[in-house]
Amino acid sequence: MSAAIELRGVEKRFGEISIIKNINLSVAQGERHALIGPNGAGKSTTFNLISGYMAPSSGSVLLRGQEISGLPPYQINRRGLSRSFQVTNVFANMSVWENLRCAVLWSTGQRYAFWKNIDNLPEVRERTARILADINLTARRAVPAGLLTYAEQRALEIGITVAGGADVILLDEPTAGMSHAETERAVTLIRRLTEGRTLLIVEHDMSVVFGLADRISVLVYGQIIASGRPEEIRGNVKVREAYLGEEAA
Amino acid sequence: MSEIASHAAPPLPVVADKLKFYGLWVAAAVALVLLPWIFTSGGSLTTFSLIGISIIFALSYNILLGQTGMLSFGHAVYYGLGGFLAIHSINIISANKLPIPLPLVPLIGALTGLLFAALLGWVSTQRSGTAFAMISLGVAELIASSALILRTFFGGEAGISANRTKLLKLFGWNFGPQIQIYYLVAAWTLIAVIAMYALTRTPLGRMCNAVRDNPERVQFVGYNPHAVRYLAFCFSGFFAGIAGALAAINFEIANSAYLGAVQSGTVLFATYIGGVGFFIGPIVGAIFVTFLSLGLSDLTPVWQLYFGLIFIAVVVFAPGGITGLFMMHRSLLKAGTLTRVLPSYLVTLVPTLAMIAGLILSIETIVHFTENPGEDSHIKAFGVSFDAASPYIWALAAALLIGGFLVARKTWAFVGQAWDGATSVAREKGIAA
Numbered sequence: 109m110s111a112a113i114e115l116r117g118v119e120k121r122f123g124e125i126s127i128i129k130n131i132n133l134s135v136a137q138g139e140r141h142a143l144i145g146p147n148g149a150g151k152s153t154t155f156n157l158i159s160g161y162m163a164p165s166s167g168s169v170l171l172r173g174q175e176i177s178g179l180p181p182y183q184i185n186r187r188g189l190s191r192s193f194q195v196t197n198v199f200a201n202m203s204v205w206e207n208l209r210c211a212v213l214w215s216t217g218q219r220y221a222f223w224k225n226i227d228n229l230p231e232v233r234e235r236t237a238r239i240l241a242d243i244n245l246t247a248r249r250a251v252p253a254g255l256l257t258y259a260e261q262r263a264l265e266i267g268i269t270v271a272g273g274a275d276v277i278l279l280d281e282p283t284a285g286m287s288h289a290e291t292e293r294a295v296t297l298i299r300r301l302t303e304g305r306t307l308l309i310v311e312h313d314m315s316v317v318f319g320l321a322d323r324i325s326v327l328v329y330g331q332i333i334a335s336g337r338p339e340e341i342r343g344n345v346k347v348r349e350a351y352l353g354e355e356a357a
Numbered sequence: 358m359s360e361i362a363s364h365a366a367p368p369l370p371v372v373a374d375k376l377k378f379y380g381l382w383v384a385a386a387v388a389l390v391l392l393p394w395i396f397t398s399g400g401s402l403t404t405f406s407l408i409g410i411s412i413i414f415a416l417s418y419n420i421l422l423g424q425t426g427m428l429s430f431g432h433a434v435y436y437g438l439g440g441f442l443a444i445h446s447i448n449i450i451s452a453n454k455l456p457i458p459l460p461l462v463p464l465i466g467a468l469t470g471l472l473f474a475a476l477l478g479w480v481s482t483q484r485s486g487t488a489f490a491m492i493s494l495g496v497a498e499l500i501a502s503s504a505l506i507l508r509t510f511f512g513g514e515a516g517i518s519a520n521r522t523k524l525l526k527l528f529g530w531n532f533g534p535q536i537q538i539y540y541l542v543a544a545w546t547l548i549a550v551i552a553m554y555a556l557t558r559t560p561l562g563r564m565c566n567a568v569r570d571n572p573e574r575v576q577f578v579g580y581n582p583h584a585v586r587y588l589a590f591c592f593s594g595f596f597a598g599i600a601g602a603l604a605a606i607n608f609e610i611a612n613s614a615y616l617g618a619v620q621s622g623t624v625l626f627a628t629y630i631g632g633v634g635f636f637i638g639p640i641v642g643a644i645f646v647t648f649l650s651l652g653l654s655d656l657t658p659v660w661q662l663y664f665g666l667i668f669i670a671v672v673v674f675a676p677g678g679i680t681g682l683f684m685m686h687r688s689l690l691k692a693g694t695l696t697r698v699l700p701s702y703l704v705t706l707v708p709t710l711a712m713i714a715g716l717i718l719s720i721e722t723i724v725h726f727t728e729n730p731g732e733d734s735h736i737k738a739f740g741v742s743f744d745a746a747s748p749y750i751w752a753l754a755a756a757l758l759i760g761g762f763l764v765a766r767k768t769w770a771f772v773g774q775a776w777d778g779a780t781s782v783a784r785e786k787g788i789a790a
Binding site for chain 1: 360362363364365367370556559560577578580581588592
């Protein structure tokens with residue numbers, strides 16, 4: 109069985125500067141994989157390279173064994189890979205319901221239809237409602253996304269990401285800026301929504317990482333310095349030196 | 358429908374909602390039929406026809422600006438080309454005695470608009486924002502200058518004229534009298550408005566809104582924002598073509614002014630003044646701007662100056678347009694706190710009107726001395742005669758303008774307080790403002 113996501117010798121240069129240097133990473137299907145590393149290590153850039161937001165300068169990105177590097181984001185999304193953003197990235201003037209519905213449309217085969225009444229599509233309605241209930245925003249469905257609280261916006265961000273039914277999910281710091289209680293709720297939500305799917309998550313909160321991940325990769329200065337199960341990473345000398353330091357102690 | 362969907366999804370419209378909805382359209386149709394019986398003069402029929410054309414054009418423009426977030430400076434291209442093709446079609450149809458009646462000619466305009474939007478739009482819709490705006494301006498200049506160069510098709514300065522009465526008669530109508538043209542325009546207006554409203558309620562229509570809000574994120578839910586913008590652009594050109602063809606039928610002529618920057622600017626004004634955030638905004642704007650341009654031009658020679666001032670005032674003080682101003686008050690109406698703000702409006706009305714009167718007096722005086730300084734200084738503007746050379750008038754203008762502003766500024770703060778009070782009560786009652 110081929111890996112859900114595989115990066116082979118991926119490199120990204122901006123002019124002379126190499127942000128990502130020769131990354132090799134493999135995420136198995138159904139695995140929850142965390143990508144950790146200090147600020148500026150290139151975690152978000154790696155997400156951008158996988159999701160098609162940027163094209164790698166060299167190397168290849170494979171989704172279930174198929175080359176996807178160089179494809180535009182919408183084509184990668186249609187192949188079943190969906191990502192969230194570190195900075196909340198929703199449709200601010202549209203209601204919560206409309207936000208989620210837009211995220212459901214393509215996967216239910218609506219394409220660019222201009223001959224169908226949007227309120228008359230039972231499958232779209234059903235799936236949008238399911239996601240809305242999943243992220244606990246039913247009471248807020250008519251509120252414009254821009255007026256939600258921060259934690260609600262983060263929940264909506266995850267909702268939009270999973271709504272299309274993609275089986276490979278990339279979450280970029282989903283709990284950033286949340287209180288302890290909010291983080292706990294968010295982790296429960298992530299665990300539930302990614303059940304049976306492949307998850308690649310960037311996260312700074314180590315309790316979240318060690319609580320959620322099956323495997324962890326550590327990115328430092330654009331290179332993966334270690335990859336393994338949580339206890340292996342915890343015990344890894346190189347990782348402790350480079351990054352974890354007192355947090356793991 | 359599952360358990361979850363039935364409690365999480367917004368309720369589906371019940372029979373009463375549907376009756377209300379369809380009743381509204383039926384009422385609009387009845388109003389359009391009855392209008393000529395209430396306002397019988399030939400002048401008002403012409404005005405109504407112009408308003409209908411303007412409504413279609415402004416709504417087609419809002420598919421771009423309000424729905425998809427694309428600012429076009431050259432929407433008259435599709436309106437104008439629709440008009441020219443309609444005129445040529447009328448001439449060809451009557452010369453060859455083809456069995457096509459006049460009411461179908463707007464469809465030719467529509468297809469022309471669609472065709473040219475499809476041809477010219479692919480490149481310009483790659484980006485929204487500044488790139489799109491600049492390309493739209495360039496294309497508009499290109500087509501407008503071609504209109505003066507390609508004389509056989511566009512007829513040069515004079516334009517191309519046609520006789521609309523020579524086509525196949527329909528129910529004995531030859532579409533000579535203005536009343537018949539009014540009904541033709543009214544029917545097409547109703548069809549086009551319903552079609553454009555329906556478009557907003559389709560998957561494509563909703564993705565247009567998503568592209569407007571956040572084209573980046575659209576890519577990550579499986580949609581190509583370029584394709585969405587391109588389709589919106591094609592629809593916009595289609596409906597603009599209907600409006601242009603109706604204008605050509607109404608005037609029996611198409612000339613280069615149809616394609617020009619003034620036409621492109623006017624539709625932007627009308628749409629924005631009406632309010633881009635609401636479906637009915639452009640309709641309100643089209644009615645307002647048509648009345649304004651017809652009315653103001655009788656009252657003052659510098660009516661375009663006032664037009665510009667009104668536009669600036671809307672952009673600065675009411676970015677939601679006229680419709681936005683009314684919609685702001687809906688939550689207050691629901692909460693029953695509207696009566697708290699209305700007195701403050703009345704208080705502020707007096708000094709604000711005084712200020713505006715002073716401004717108008719100053720403008721008209723200055724215009725007199727810059728435009729025709731040698732002539733009689735007794736002028737008439739907005740139906741009021743006064744002596745532009747009199748120092749008393751100057752003093753009055755200055756007193757109204759400065760005094761009005763100083764007093765009005767105080768009352769605006771008062772309006773602000775009343776507004777805050779009323780909205781916070783509304784919010785306490787759980788009605789979002």
